[in-house]
Amino acid sequence: MRAAFASRIDETDPLSALTVGERPEPAPAGDDWVTVEVRASSLNHHDLWSLRGVGLAEKQLPMILGCDAAGIAPDGREVVVYPVVPTPADPRGLSILSEHHQGTLADRVAVPAANLIPKPAALTFEDVACLPTAWLTAYRMLTSRGRVAEADAVLVQGAGGGVATAAVVLAAAMGKRVYATSRDPGKRERIAALGATAVEPGARLPERVGVVIETVGEATFDHSLKCAGFGARIVVSGATAGHLPRVNLRRVFAMSLEILGTSMGTPDELAALLDLCVESGVRPVVDSVFGFGEAAAAFARLASGVAFGKIVLDHTR
Template sequence: MSGAVTSVPGMRAAYASATKPDEPLAALTVGDQPEPAPPAGWVTVDVRASTLNHHELWSLRGVGLPADRLPMILGCDASGVDPDGNEVVLHSVVEDPSDPRGFSLLSERHPGTLAERVAVPAANLVPKPAGISFLDAACLPTAWLTAWHMLTTRGRVADADAVLVQGAGGGVASAAVILAAALGKRVYATSRDATKRDRIATLGATALEPGARLPERVGVVIESVGAPTFEHSLKCSAPGARIVVCGATGGPFPKIDLRRVFMMQLEILGSTMGTAAELASLMDFLVEQNVRPVIDSTYGFTAVGEAFARLNSGEVFGKVAIDHLH
């Protein structure tokens, strides 16, 4: 990690000062960045906690972050306090007509959350329930919201009895296991890592090796791996099942037997993030069920470089959290 500190007065932040496809951590700088200058309709939030996502590593590699947007403060997830003293969680999806998706995430076109303060549209502030800590709340806006949207909105899990989560252990997949179990579903989850399978089992899932035969076909599959697991996802799907895809960490070009798709009347659905209203309903559900996110490790902001190294290690189970007060 670069230890360079910029001379611009302002607030401390962790940002991409360059992009390095092969050495993402070398593109990370911790130092001063200008204070937010929110446009009309935006507000500045004092950040209390944030968490890391693989999105940050991709940004440091230059994926979705061209050189003309550098330096860019990283981070999508945060909880904090708004100008009126309200405790809030930030919905990181910003409406953006110039983006083909119709939106962008904080840290793509607008400065992100790995800073003392961040500006966001006022509509992106979601009240934080008193029963959820700042650190737990900061885990939710990306990975947990994605999993919630995949299960409830895209996957229509209410109509299913069983769920398969491929590649459990990462942020979205581990969240999907916990949420599906809390929703009363039978959950099966795969991982190549025996240690992660042991941990997955404690979250309420039947943990299996990749490609293992399931005792039943499932109504919903949570797919974030792609090519290595997609054939298995198809074979494990019950008639009319929904295979919900949010990523392709193992490769984006799986072989698909279309005969199985049409004969079993399967749905293959793309899914990205979720709405502010869904974030609010997710937090309500966690409070009602007394469920909290799995936090792999917590670092003070002064050790944010170590937090990035932990994320980059590939050994993470759950979320890497940043306590901005330390």
């Protein structure tokens, strides 16, 4: 079957470690596993980190990449694949597809039957293939971790990336005032069109916010602290610009701030996110759609940093 996989590890030139070619059919890891015919998948920066060897060792190669997918279950149902699977070999007891188990960037993927979430008829395969990693992470950051229902305003740092862009759209759909930062004037213009007040990094906001969505790290964390109101939650799911920021602890305790880490979400949260998309009319922001045969070009766009929203692979072409 066709697949996009890590054939080796290259820390400095990850794209050179990507191979698009034939791989064996997926092997279910247990009696409760099933094989899904993939119709659409989407890329994440996790895929580039895997090619660099972060979370992926040489002995695990070749490894089919990809966390996100939607397709057809063996019984004919249209489904979304929840990508977190039980993994006794991992210290966490679980892992994301493409870490210990072959990923979704292939014609077929094997997953536990319990990981199949019904796809709403109102959403396309391309829509739902964007949701299980970046959009689910953003949803969890806002809801169960950020308790956004208690807030009037939200700050999203580094809008333009998958999680940050999702957070802007979802927070706006939840009726919150949304502020979003980006260094790129073009991305600020596009973020404003999604319902946010777009500002330059470090800019003073007209108010303090109740929730900060932080995926950038060192470059923005001091600004996040300064923009957080009393009792606010700063929710962290990434550190693309450094993972060791200086933290003003006086501000943390004086303002009763909560700094919360999170990653991904639960199957129930993914189902709730699907319901929200149907009920509110929200759709994922898609940067571009590539045919599966163009997977290498899709990875090159992801690595370039110019994408705004999700990059999708259409497995039907």
